[in-house]
Amino acid sequence: MTAPLRIALAGLGTVGAGVIRLLEANGELIAARAGRPLQVVAVCARDRSKDRGIDLSPYAWEDDMTALAARDDVDAVVELVGGSDGPALALARNALNGGKQLVTANKAMIAHHGMELAGIAEAKGVALKYEAAVAGGIPVIKGIGEGAAANRIERIFGILNGTCNYILSEMEGSGADFADVLKDAQELGYAEADPTFDVEGVDAAHKLAILAALSFGTAVDFGAVDISGITMIRAADIAQADALGHVIRLVGIAEPQEQEGERRLFQRVAPVLVAKDHPLAAVDGPTNAVVAEGNFVGRLLFQGAGAGDGPTASAVVADLIDIARGTVSAPFSLPVSALQKVAPADPGSRISRAYMRFTVADRPGVLAEITAAMRDAGVSIESMIQHGHPEEDGDVLVAIVSHRGPESAVTAALATLEGSDSLSEPPLVMRVIG
Amino acid sequence: MTAPLRIALAGLGTVGAGVIRLLEANGELIAARAGRPLQVVAVCARDRSKDRGIDLSPYAWEDDMTALAARDDVDAVVELVGGSDGPALALARNALNGGKQLVTANKAMIAHHGMELAGIAEAKGVALKYEAAVAGGIPVIKGIGEGAAANRIERIFGILNGTCNYILSEMEGSGADFADVLKDAQELGYAEADPTFDVEGVDAAHKLAILAALSFGTAVDFGAVDISGITMIRAADIAQADALGHVIRLVGIAEPQEQEGERRLFQRVAPVLVAKDHPLAAVDGPTNAVVAEGNFVGRLLFQGAGAGDGPTASAVVADLIDIARGTVSAPFSLPVSALQKVAPADPGSRISRAYMRFTVADRPGVLAEITAAMRDAGVSIESMIQHGHPEEDGDVLVAIVSHRGPESAVTAALATLEGSDSLSEPPLVMRVIG
Known part of the structure; x- marks a missing residue:
C-alpha cells in the first residue's frame, strides 16, 4: 500500500464533522478501494472548543486557514467553510496556487468563481472537485x-x-x-x-x-x-x-x-x-x-x-478517493x-402551457379585463377557475391555464395588466411540464 | 492534443454499429473531453459483406479476432461479440494478456469469468471496463x-x-x-x-x-x-x-x-x-x-x-473516454x-409478505387443504381471494397474501402441499416489497 493521501479539512460544521465520522467508520474499506489510506492531518474551524461529538485530538489544529493550506504535510485541502467569497475563496485560491488538490462542497463559490478556480487547477496540474456542491450525495x-x-x-x-x-x-x-x-x-x-x-x-x-x-x-x-x-x-x-x-x-x-x-x-x-x-x-x-x-x-x-451530513460527506470523500486513485479529469x-461564453437565450419563443394565478378584487369586470388581455396577446385559455370563497383579505383568486403557446404571449398579456386596479398583487406564473 | 487512443472493435451488431455511429457523430466533442481523439483503427465481425448502414472503409478489416487483439497499432480492444465463453472469452484473454485495455458489454462473460479477467488486467496493469454490461446506458x-x-x-x-x-x-x-x-x-x-x-x-x-x-x-x-x-x-x-x-x-x-x-x-x-x-x-x-x-x-x-444501441454505445464509449483520460480504477x-469468497446466505430467515397463487381443481376441500398447510407451517394469512370463474381448463386460481413472516415458513407450507392432487400445477410465490 502506497503513502496515504494527506488531507487538511477547513470547516467543522455538520458536513465537516460528517467527513471525519465517515473516514473513521469506513476508513479501512476506503483505503482498500483507494489503494492508500485517506488520512486527515490537520483541521481548522472558527471555534476550537465547540463540542462537535467527534474526537479532534488525532489532528493538528490550525487557527488560520492560510497556514492550513500552506502545510507541507498536506496533499489535498477540503473546503467546507461556505460562502461564495471571503475566507472560502481565499482558501481555495491559496490551496490551488500552492499545488494542493482541492475538494469543496461550496456551490456558491463554484457558481461565482468556478472558472477562475478551474483555471488555476489546470495551470497547476491539480484537481478541483465539487461533487458535494450539487445534489448532495448523488454522484x-x-x-x-x-x-x-x-x-x-x-x-x-x-x-x-x-x-x-x-x-x-x-x-x-x-x-x-x-x-x-x-x-x-x-x-x-x-x-x-x-x-x-x-x-x-x-x-x-x-x-x-x-x-x-x-x-x-x-x-x-x-x-x-x-x-x-x-x-x-x-x-x-x-x-x-x-x-x-x-x-x-x-x-x-x-x-x-x-x-x-x-x-x-x-x-x-x-x-x-x-x-x-x-x-x-x-x-x-x-x-x-x-x-x-x-x-x-x-x-x-x-x-x-x-x-444532510452523511450524504454530503459521502460525496466529499468520493472526490478524495478519486484523487487518491489518481483518477481525476x-x-x-x-x-x-x-468552455464557450454564450449569451443567455431569450425565453420568449419557448412553448409551454402556463398556469397564471391572479389575486383580484371581488367586483364586476375583473374577469373581462383579464380575459381581454389574454385575447389581445394571443393567449388561448384552456381552463379558468375562480374560487367561490374570497380569501381572508376579501380578495379572490383566479387561476388560468393556457393552451400551449410562446412565453412571449403570456408576458405580453401580463404586461397589459400591470398596474391594473383590479389586481391586488402581481400575478404568479408557472409553466406546466410533463 | 496528445496521440489518439487507438481502438479495435470486435463485433458489429447493433451495439458495434452504434459505437461507430456515436464516434462519428460526437467525435470532436469526445476528443475535447478526453484530451485526445478516440480512433477506431480496425474492426472484426463474422460477415464482411453485410450492410450495417455505416461506412467501414476507414477501418482495417480483420477476419480473425486473434489477429485483431494482436495488432501493434491498437491500445484498446472493444469486445461486442457476446457469449460467456468461446470467441469472446478468447478475445478478452488475448487482449488483456497482450497488454491491451479491454472494454466489453458482455454481462455473461463478466458474470462467469470476471474474476479471472480482472486478475489478468491487474497483473498486466491495464483496464477491464464493462459499464455497458449492466443496465445499458446508465452509468x-x-x-x-x-x-x-x-x-x-x-x-x-x-x-x-x-x-x-x-x-x-x-x-x-x-x-x-x-x-x-x-x-x-x-x-x-x-x-x-x-x-x-x-x-x-x-x-x-x-x-x-x-x-x-x-x-x-x-x-x-x-x-x-x-x-x-x-x-x-x-x-x-x-x-x-x-x-x-x-x-x-x-x-x-x-x-x-x-x-x-x-x-x-x-x-x-x-x-x-x-x-x-x-x-x-x-x-x-x-x-x-x-x-x-x-x-x-x-x-x-x-x-x-x-x-438499445445508442445507450449501450454511450456506456462503451464512456469507458473508452476514461481510458483515454487515464482515469481507470x-x-x-x-x-x-x-474480493472475498463468501457462502450464499440461507434465505429462510428473510422476513416479508408473500403472494402465493395456486391453480386448483374446482372441488370441495381444496381451500381447507391449503389453509391447513399454512396454519401448520405458521404462515399467517392476510388475505385470500378465489376467482369466481374457472380458467379455460376448468381450474380455479386462488391467491393468498401472507402477513410478514420468514420465508422458511412459506417454504414449509408449500412443501406440505407438493404433489397434492388438489394442485394442477406448482404454486407461484412472489415476495411483496415497498
Missing part, C-alpha cells in the same frame, strides 16, 4: 461529466433544492400555507434560520449554473439564470394544481438553444406544475433528482438525498479555454 | 464503484432486464397473458427470437452478480443467484396485484447477511409485488433502474435506458485478491 457531477461523456447533452433539469421540495411536499400533504410550513421546516432542521437562498431559488440556481457548464461545455454563468422562488405559492395554488392532475416542484432547467444563428443558453429555476405521472412528481421531501438528456444515451435520472469535463 | 458501475465508493454498500436492488419490464408493463396495460405479449415484444424488437435468458431471469442475474461483487467487495458468484423468471405470471396475477395496490416487476436484489458468525451473500432475481408508491413501480417499459443503499449516502437511484473497485 451527478461524475454521472454527467464522466458517465455521459460520450454524449452531446441536450437538456438538463431537476429538483436541486431539498428545502423547497420538502416545503412543497408538506404543503401538498397538509394543505397549509407556505409560511406555516417553513416555520415547521426550520424547527425540524430542514430549513435554515435564514432560508432566503433556499426559498428564493438562489441555491438551486447555483447548482444549475454548475451543471449547465459541465453538461454543455459553456462557461459558468450564474448571473444569467432566470430565478423565481417559492415564497409566493399559496395552499390554493397547490390545490389548484392537484385538481389539474399536477404537483408543484421547484425545478431547474437548462438547455442550449440556437437563436439568431448562434448557440445560446437557457437557464431557469422556477416553480412549475409537474404532471403526476412525470418522474419528478414522485420526488418527495428533501430528495433531489437530476435528469440529463444525451443524444445517444437518452434520458438518465439520478436521484437521492440532496443534503478536468473540473468542467473540458479544458477551461474550451 | 451505474461508475456510480457505485466510484460515486458511492466512500460507503459500505448495504443493499442493492433494481430492475435489470428491459425485456421483462416491457412485457410486465404491457401485461399491466393490456390485460393480456404472457405468451401473447411476448409475441408482440418479439415483433417490435423488444425481445429476442430466443428470449430464454431474458424471461427466465438469467440476464438479470448476470447483471446482479456483477453489481454485487462491485458493491460488496465479494467475488463474483453468478452460480449462487437464486433465479426465477416471469414465464409463469398470468394476467390474473397482474390483476390480483393491482387489486392489492401493487404491480409486478422482475427485481434483482443482493445484500450481505451475517449468518452463523460469518458474512454471507444473498442474491436473488425474481418477480415481486411492488407497492404502487415505490420508486420501482413507476419504472415502465424497457427502462432499467438500480438502487444502491450506502451507510452514509442513504438510497441512490440510477434510472435510464437499459438496452480496479474492475471491481478493490484489488482482485481483496
Whole structure:
C-alpha cells in the first residue's frame, strides 16, 4: 500500500464533522478501494472548543486557514467553510496556487468563481472537485461529466433544492400555507434560520449554473439564470394544481438553444406544475433528482438525498478517493479555454402551457379585463377557475391555464395588466411540464 | 492534443454499429473531453459483406479476432461479440494478456469469468471496463464503484432486464397473458427470437452478480443467484396485484447477511409485488433502474435506458473516454485478491409478505387443504381471494397474501402441499416489497 493521501479539512460544521465520522467508520474499506489510506492531518474551524461529538485530538489544529493550506504535510485541502467569497475563496485560491488538490462542497463559490478556480487547477496540474456542491450525495457531477461523456447533452433539469421540495411536499400533504410550513421546516432542521437562498431559488440556481457548464461545455454563468422562488405559492395554488392532475416542484432547467444563428443558453429555476405521472412528481421531501438528456444515451435520472451530513460527506470523500486513485479529469469535463461564453437565450419563443394565478378584487369586470388581455396577446385559455370563497383579505383568486403557446404571449398579456386596479398583487406564473 | 487512443472493435451488431455511429457523430466533442481523439483503427465481425448502414472503409478489416487483439497499432480492444465463453472469452484473454485495455458489454462473460479477467488486467496493469454490461446506458458501475465508493454498500436492488419490464408493463396495460405479449415484444424488437435468458431471469442475474461483487467487495458468484423468471405470471396475477395496490416487476436484489458468525451473500432475481408508491413501480417499459443503499449516502437511484444501441454505445464509449483520460480504477473497485469468497446466505430467515397463487381443481376441500398447510407451517394469512370463474381448463386460481413472516415458513407450507392432487400445477410465490 502506497503513502496515504494527506488531507487538511477547513470547516467543522455538520458536513465537516460528517467527513471525519465517515473516514473513521469506513476508513479501512476506503483505503482498500483507494489503494492508500485517506488520512486527515490537520483541521481548522472558527471555534476550537465547540463540542462537535467527534474526537479532534488525532489532528493538528490550525487557527488560520492560510497556514492550513500552506502545510507541507498536506496533499489535498477540503473546503467546507461556505460562502461564495471571503475566507472560502481565499482558501481555495491559496490551496490551488500552492499545488494542493482541492475538494469543496461550496456551490456558491463554484457558481461565482468556478472558472477562475478551474483555471488555476489546470495551470497547476491539480484537481478541483465539487461533487458535494450539487445534489448532495448523488454522484451527478461524475454521472454527467464522466458517465455521459460520450454524449452531446441536450437538456438538463431537476429538483436541486431539498428545502423547497420538502416545503412543497408538506404543503401538498397538509394543505397549509407556505409560511406555516417553513416555520415547521426550520424547527425540524430542514430549513435554515435564514432560508432566503433556499426559498428564493438562489441555491438551486447555483447548482444549475454548475451543471449547465459541465453538461454543455459553456462557461459558468450564474448571473444569467432566470430565478423565481417559492415564497409566493399559496395552499390554493397547490390545490389548484392537484385538481389539474399536477404537483408543484421547484425545478431547474437548462438547455442550449440556437437563436439568431448562434448557440445560446437557457437557464431557469422556477416553480412549475409537474404532471403526476412525470418522474419528478414522485420526488418527495428533501430528495433531489437530476435528469440529463444525451443524444445517444437518452434520458438518465439520478436521484437521492440532496443534503444532510452523511450524504454530503459521502460525496466529499468520493472526490478524495478519486484523487487518491489518481483518477481525476478536468473540473468542467473540458479544458477551461474550451468552455464557450454564450449569451443567455431569450425565453420568449419557448412553448409551454402556463398556469397564471391572479389575486383580484371581488367586483364586476375583473374577469373581462383579464380575459381581454389574454385575447389581445394571443393567449388561448384552456381552463379558468375562480374560487367561490374570497380569501381572508376579501380578495379572490383566479387561476388560468393556457393552451400551449410562446412565453412571449403570456408576458405580453401580463404586461397589459400591470398596474391594473383590479389586481391586488402581481400575478404568479408557472409553466406546466410533463 | 496528445496521440489518439487507438481502438479495435470486435463485433458489429447493433451495439458495434452504434459505437461507430456515436464516434462519428460526437467525435470532436469526445476528443475535447478526453484530451485526445478516440480512433477506431480496425474492426472484426463474422460477415464482411453485410450492410450495417455505416461506412467501414476507414477501418482495417480483420477476419480473425486473434489477429485483431494482436495488432501493434491498437491500445484498446472493444469486445461486442457476446457469449460467456468461446470467441469472446478468447478475445478478452488475448487482449488483456497482450497488454491491451479491454472494454466489453458482455454481462455473461463478466458474470462467469470476471474474476479471472480482472486478475489478468491487474497483473498486466491495464483496464477491464464493462459499464455497458449492466443496465445499458446508465452509468451505474461508475456510480457505485466510484460515486458511492466512500460507503459500505448495504443493499442493492433494481430492475435489470428491459425485456421483462416491457412485457410486465404491457401485461399491466393490456390485460393480456404472457405468451401473447411476448409475441408482440418479439415483433417490435423488444425481445429476442430466443428470449430464454431474458424471461427466465438469467440476464438479470448476470447483471446482479456483477453489481454485487462491485458493491460488496465479494467475488463474483453468478452460480449462487437464486433465479426465477416471469414465464409463469398470468394476467390474473397482474390483476390480483393491482387489486392489492401493487404491480409486478422482475427485481434483482443482493445484500450481505451475517449468518452463523460469518458474512454471507444473498442474491436473488425474481418477480415481486411492488407497492404502487415505490420508486420501482413507476419504472415502465424497457427502462432499467438500480438502487444502491450506502451507510452514509442513504438510497441512490440510477434510472435510464437499459438496452438499445445508442445507450449501450454511450456506456462503451464512456469507458473508452476514461481510458483515454487515464482515469481507470480496479474492475471491481478493490484489488482482485481483496474480493472475498463468501457462502450464499440461507434465505429462510428473510422476513416479508408473500403472494402465493395456486391453480386448483374446482372441488370441495381444496381451500381447507391449503389453509391447513399454512396454519401448520405458521404462515399467517392476510388475505385470500378465489376467482369466481374457472380458467379455460376448468381450474380455479386462488391467491393468498401472507402477513410478514420468514420465508422458511412459506417454504414449509408449500412443501406440505407438493404433489397434492388438489394442485394442477406448482404454486407461484412472489415476495411483496415497498
